[in-house]
Amino acid sequence: MTQNTRTQKLAAGAVPAPGEADGVAGVDSALEQLWHVLTSMKLALVLMLAFAALTLVGTLVIQAPAGVMEDPQAKSQWLAGIRPRYGGWTDILDRLQVFTIFTSFWLRAIGALLAASLVACTVHRIPGTWRTVARPRIDVGPAFFEHAPQHEAMTFHRPSDDVLETTRRVFRRHGYRTLSLDDGTIHLYFDRNRWAPWSGLVAHAAIVVILAGAMVGSLWGFRDGNFMLAEGSTSAIPKVAGATITLNSFKDTYSPTNGQPLDYVSNVTVAQNGAPIATQDVRVNEPLRYQGVSFYQSFFGPAAVVTVKDAKGAIVYAGGVPLAWEATGGNKVGTFALPTQGLTAWVVATTGTDDPAIKPGQVAIELYRADTGDPVVQKSIDQGVATTIEGLTYTFEREAKFTGLSVANDPGTPIVWLGCILLVVGFAVRMYVPHRRIWGRLAARPDGGSSLAIAAVGRRDSGFDAEFTTLVTDIRQAVTAAARS
Amino acid sequence: MGKMAEYAFVAGTLSTFLALVGYVFYALSGVRAARLAAAGVPVTTGRVGFVVGPRTTSIGHYATLLGWLGFALLGASLVFRAIATGHGPFSNMYEFSIAFAFGILGAYYWFEQRYHQRVLGLLALPVALALLAYAATVPAEIEPLVPALQNNLLLTVHVATAIVAYGSFTVAFAAALLYLAQPETGRWGLPKPEVLDEIGYRAIVVGFPFLTLVIILGALWADVAWGRYWGWDPKETASLVTWFIYGAYLHARVMRGWRGRKAAILLIIGFAATLLTYFGNLFFGGLHSYSGLG
Numbered sequence: 001m002t003q004n005t006r007t008q009k010l011a012a013g014a015v016p017a018p019g020e021a022d023g024v025a026g027v028d029s030a031l032e033q034l035w036h037v038l039t040s041m042k043l044a045l046v047l048m049l050a051f052a053a054l055t056l057v058g059t060l061v062i063q064a065p066a067g068v069m070e071d072p073q074a075k076s077q078w079l080a081g082i083r084p085r086y087g088g089w090t091d092i093l094d095r096l097q098v099f100t101i102f103t104s105f106w107l108r109a110i111g112a113l114l115a116a117s118l119v120a121c122t123v124h125r126i127p128g129t130w131r132t133v134a135r136p137r138i139d140v141g142p143a144f145f146e147h148a149p150q151h152e153a154m155t156f157h158r159p160s161d162d163v164l165e166t167t168r169r170v171f172r173r174h175g176y177r178t179l180s181l182d183d184g185t186i187h188l189y190f191d192r193n194r195w196a197p198w199s200g201l202v203a204h205a206a207i208v209v210i211l212a213g214a215m216v217g218s219l220w221g222f223r224d225g226n227f228m229l230a231e232g233s234t235s236a237i238p239k240v241a242g243a244t245i246t247l248n249s250f251k252d253t254y255s256p257t258n259g260q261p262l263d264y265v266s267n268v269t270v271a272q273n274g275a276p277i278a279t280q281d282v283r284v285n286e287p288l289r290y291q292g293v294s295f296y297q298s299f300f301g302p303a304a305v306v307t308v309k310d311a312k313g314a315i316v317y318a319g320g321v322p323l324a325w326e327a328t329g330g331n332k333v334g335t336f337a338l339p340t341q342g343l344t345a346w347v348v349a350t351t352g353t354d355d356p357a358i359k360p361g362q363v364a365i366e367l368y369r370a371d372t373g374d375p376v377v378q379k380s381i382d383q384g385v386a387t388t389i390e391g392l393t394y395t396f397e398r399e400a401k402f403t404g405l406s407v408a409n410d411p412g413t414p415i416v417w418l419g420c421i422l423l424v425v426g427f428a429v430r431m432y433v434p435h436r437r438i439w440g441r442l443a444a445r446p447d448g449g450s451s452l453a454i455a456a457v458g459r460r461d462s463g464f465d466a467e468f469t470t471l472v473t474d475i476r477q478a479v480t481a482a483a484r485s
Numbered sequence: 486m487g488k489m490a491e492y493a494f495v496a497g498t499l500s501t502f503l504a505l506v507g508y509v510f511y512a513l514s515g516v517r518a519a520r521l522a523a524a525g526v527p528v529t530t531g532r533v534g535f536v537v538g539p540r541t542t543s544i545g546h547y548a549t550l551l552g553w554l555g556f557a558l559l560g561a562s563l564v565f566r567a568i569a570t571g572h573g574p575f576s577n578m579y580e581f582s583i584a585f586a587f588g589i590l591g592a593y594y595w596f597e598q599r600y601h602q603r604v605l606g607l608l609a610l611p612v613a614l615a616l617l618a619y620a621a622t623v624p625a626e627i628e629p630l631v632p633a634l635q636n637n638l639l640l641t642v643h644v645a646t647a648i649v650a651y652g653s654f655t656v657a658f659a660a661a662l663l664y665l666a667q668p669e670t671g672r673w674g675l676p677k678p679e680v681l682d683e684i685g686y687r688a689i690v691v692g693f694p695f696l697t698l699v700i701i702l703g704a705l706w707a708d709v710a711w712g713r714y715w716g717w718d719p720k721e722t723a724s725l726v727t728w729f730i731y732g733a734y735l736h737a738r739v740m741r742g743w744r745g746r747k748a749a750i751l752l753i754i755g756f757a758a759t760l761l762t763y764f765g766n767l768f769f770g771g772l773h774s775y776s777g778l779g
Binding site: 049052059255257260287296413427 | 628629631632633635636690693694697698701704705708709710711712713714715717719722723725726729730732733736737739740743758761765
């Protein structure tokens with residue numbers, strides 16, 4: 001039997017149709033198949049759960065700080081630090097990019113597939129939604145009026161024209177529009193909130209918008225999380241020509257009872273081509289924004305104000321050096337460049353009294369060759385005393401503070417917010433403004449009266465039952481009232 | 486005001502506990518009714534659950550009243566606390582745990598009003614009580630806000646939204662547990678599987694948009710305070726995990742073969758993710774580490 005059928009098929013298909021032979025149809029069907037897979041809800045579901053599982057790994061397994069994995073030395077140091085915790089798994093997990101899961105191949109691949117599935121599903125649903133909204137099926141057949149979750153049959157002594165008119169009016173009062181089709185029997189379709197089905201598509205498209213915004217940000221935005229400025233120092237604002245930012249003062253206050261931080265404030269002045277534009281306090285939660293660039297309060301620490309002069313007394317360097325790093329032993333370390341000398345200077349300040357080389361009130365100046373990194377000389381200098389090292393005079397003027405700002409410019413942010421608004425609006429409408437559809441069937445009766453059946457497939461939970469009952473009651477009352485008048 | 490908040494907290498906890506005791510007796514009477522029915526004694530069932538005699542309904546009724554009282558007292562406690570601190574009562578684990586419990590009670594009674602399934606209370610109230618017990622163990626002192634939290638509007642809105650979402654998810658969790666606790670055909674004395682499925686779904690329909698709003702408001706706040714709307718901070722990430730699981734649930738429910746049990750399992754996983762998001766800052770660090778327990 002099976003053999004037989006197969007032979008018949010073979011016979012019928014022995015001569016391939018012209019279109020199938022040239023391979024075009026093959027590509028078409030492969031694309032179709034891909035489309036079919038991408039638009040499948042099952043794939044979307046699996047991808048969503050996979051994405052959730054991967055990001056969950058990111059919260060449970062320690063993640064390497066940004067930049068560490070690109071620097072082989074920092075990487076091996078960091079891996080050594082976590083080795084006690086993950087043991088033999090450390091290298092395997094590293095190979096699998098588990099420590100950088102949010103930039104890993106896995107997350108990107110699943111994210112890309114998810115985005116593709118999202119776009120495909122959204123596009124795929126447009127024609128159906130359009131049909132539901134613009135060309136609904138009006139004639140649904142008589143069986144529907146007996147089996148739908150909500151249904152009611154009514155008979156009236158009035159002619160069908162009257163009943164139709166009255167029914168239309170009742171539905172209009174409840175916010176429904178009426179479509180009808182007359183083929184001897186009058187088929188009716190009533191709906192309310194007919195634009196609501198679009199909201200689901202809006203919500204899904206909104207996620208694409210958010211992803212697009214994130215993409216714009218990562219392509220054209222910039223971010224410097226380590227923008228340091230000592231009190232009294234001025235620095236150029238990145239990406240804005242001729243603009244500078246000066247830290248006038250920095251203040252940190254703490255709770256007297258438990259030492260918890262209460263406030264960090266950087267008082268800064270922004271200037272354009274030397275002319276001050278604005279002076280503002282920058283706090284956590286109170287960023288400074290100028291020409292699309294934002295400054296956020298991020299961290300802070302001590303600074304050493306240092307002046308360097310050459311033999312003729314001309315200033316080579318003057319300013320606050322942020323002591324932002326910590327050396328082994330707890331010393332605070334900062335750096336500045338002396339480009340004319342080809343030197344890099346490090347400033348080391350002591351936090352305790354343990355260091356025999358640096359006493360409290362002193363800083364150590366360490367000079368290195370800028371090109372090779374070879375050490376040149378190291379010397380501790382007293383505050384306020386000009387000390388000559390290698391032909392230059394170094395003065396440690398005073399202690400100060402520095403502020404660590406995070407500077408960012410993200411042109412994608414407005415797009416992300418637009419997506420967020422669309423998402424919330426889309427969800428709200430999708431879930432709280434239901435598309436109500438009711439079908440009707442109106443027929444004349446031999447006795448001059450008419451019979452009207454209405455039915456709907458509303459969800460039991462959403463208060464639709466009550467609305468349906470009210471509609472039925474209103475139709476009956478209105479027809480009776482019309483009969484009396 | 487701080488003292489008043491504490492009294493209201495204790496009274497609210499007590500009231501919720503008594504409500505739970507009431508629900509236990511109510512459920513036990515359901516079991517008794519089931520046994521009587523099996524023995525051939527005529528037992529009437531009503532909209533309000535199982536009605537064996539006047540006693541059963543009245544116990545359920547009092548349990549509901551006590552629960553409402555607990556809800557009101559916890560609400561009062563939060564209001565007093567807000568007056569005492571001058572900001573929304575959501576800045577540390579103590580305040581937030583009370584608020585979470587308050588949210589659970591609110592969500593539960595919203596659904597009890599509509600679906601009259603008191604057996605759900607048997608599962609939802611213990612979660613609220615566990616949070617209240619937890620709140621009693623963490624420091625309750627009023628401390629000034631750390632700089633990152635000094636944004637009264639966003640603090641209040643961001644966390645208040647989270648309360649609504651988490652409360653709804655707890656109700657969905659309770660419904661899913663009851664769903665999985667019985668065969669597909671249902672078991673006498675427990676709410677019908679279809680009704681539980683419905684409650685779970687409605688709870689997510691309420692909670693999911695709120696969770697979306699929580700994440701968006703959090704992103705907005707992160708942009709204001711830290712200069713980026715998203716940074717894969719552990720708490721951000723955990724909330725995204727939760728969002729994806731409930732998103733998957735909403736899609737699963739319209740698919741053949743994923744309805745019912747599988748959907749209920751997703752609700753349980755989703756609630757686990759919710760708890761991880763909630764308690765996460767205690768163990769995975771990150772920028773949300775201002776629990777007041779440091």
